[in-house]
Amino acid sequence: MTVQDTAVRPFDEATLAEAAALILAGQPVAVPTETVYGLAADATNGEAVARIYAAKGRPSFNPLIVHVPDFAAAEALGAFDERARELAQRHWPGPLTLVVPLRAGAPVAPLVTAGLPTVALRVPAHPVMQALLRTTGRPLAAPSANASGRISPTRAEHVLASLGGRVPLILDGGATERGLESTIVAVGRGGLRLLRPGPVQVPDAEQVTGGPVHAPGMLASHYAPTKPVRLNATERQAGEWLIGFGPIAGDDTLSAAGSLEEAAANLFAALHHADAQPVDAIAVASVPDHELGRAINDRLRRAAADKE
Ligand code: TXA
Numbered sequence: 001m002t003v004q005d006t007a008v009r010p011f012d013e014a015t016l017a018e019a020a021a022l023i024l025a026g027q028p029v030a031v032p033t034e035t036v037y038g039l040a041a042d043a044t045n046g047e048a049v050a051r052i053y054a055a056k057g058r059p060s061f062n063p064l065i066v067h068v069p070d071f072a073a074a075e076a077l078g079a080f081d082e083r084a085r086e087l088a089q090r091h092w093p094g095p096l097t098l099v100v101p102l103r104a105g106a107p108v109a110p111l112v113t114a115g116l117p118t119v120a121l122r123v124p125a126h127p128v129m130q131a132l133l134r135t136t137g138r139p140l141a142a143p144s145a146n147a148s149g150r151i152s153p154t155r156a157e158h159v160l161a162s163l164g165g166r167v168p169l170i171l172d173g174g175a176t177e178r179g180l181e182s183t184i185v186a187v188g189r190g191g192l193r194l195l196r197p198g199p200v201q202v203p204d205a206e207q208v209t210g211g212p213v214h215a216p217g218m219l220a221s222h223y224a225p226t227k228p229v230r231l232n233a234t235e236r237q238a239g240e241w242l243i244g245f246g247p248i249a250g251d252d253t254l255s256a257a258g259s260l261e262e263a264a265a266n267l268f269a270a271l272h273h274a275d276a277q278p279v280d281a282i283a284v285a286s287v288p289d290h291e292l293g294r295a296i297n298d299r300l301r302r303a304a305a306d307k308e
Pocket residue numbers: 033035036037038039062063064065095097099113116118119120122142143144145180181182184195214215216217218
């Protein structure tokens with residue numbers, strides 16, 4: 001891992017060209033999506049993908065999500081049955097990732113799928129990621145643009161704090177709209193399995209999160225601040241920074257109005273902010289456990305899980 005200068009640039013024609021040139025030269029570039037910032041590299045180039053792992057300091061080779069500009073590009077890489085096609089048509093472009101069988105001969109570096117016979121595909125809606133996909137003409141592998149095990153970034157400054165000196169360029173597209181990583185659904189012979197709850201609700205997917213079957217990268221403490229996190233807090237205790245919700249006003253409040261959409265968009269920024277405070281611990285008010293609230297609570301449980 002070489003240390004290098006990290007440029008943070010607002011997105012425009014010139015920085016898009018610069019980012020595309022870096023991608024085609026096999027370098028990773030941090031780029032906003034509608035969910036979180038991703039660290040994107042050419043999915044057809046194994047060395048480029050290896051640089052993602054090096055920059056993140058990932059201990060093992062977890063499979064990565066491959067981003068493509070549209071359904072036709074997704075079909076070139078993965079095999080879609082009727083149910084997968086229906087989900088794609090309903091939710092793409094958008095924050096849904098589909099795990100489907102990898103097509104034989106698809107130009108995806110083996111490191112991207114970690115040798116699995118399946119591939120995770122997503123058509124993102126964000127104009128910056130869309131522009132990068134179309135300008136490079138390459139499928140882009142992109143995990144969240146944070147050091148391994150840390151909170152996902154929803155702003156360019158989060159990426160800089162985590163990966164500064166380890167990536168050449170961060171495209172700054174402002175705060176991300178959704179704030180949580182995409183919903184991941186595996187489409188297999190056994191039906192639909194929810195591997196990660198997220199912004200898209202798929203009611204007929206079998207719940208497997210927290211169970212024995214999970215996305216390989218979903219370690220219990222995968223979204224961890226460095227400070228201990230206490231859940232279901234109703235008030236601030238000594239030495240704590242309180243993140244509020246609804247009627248419980250905190251030092252930061254996810255949504256005073258009790259909106260789950262607003263809370264999701266603010267969650268990771270609030271955790272990043274709390275982690276940077278001169279306090280001993282972080283307390284978080286409870287969030288209703290339905291719809292988007294289930295994805296929020298999934299991330300909160302991981303933030304609170306003991307770190308091994
Ligand atoms: O919103 C998002 O999904 C963001 C943005 C950048 O698109 N990306 C993201 O990637 O969250 P990452 O690498 O942090 O999470 C990818 C998850 C991991 O838990 C990984 O194990 C799972 O997807 N995954 C990837 N390929 C898989 C496969 N073939 N089978 C099962 N799980 C897979």
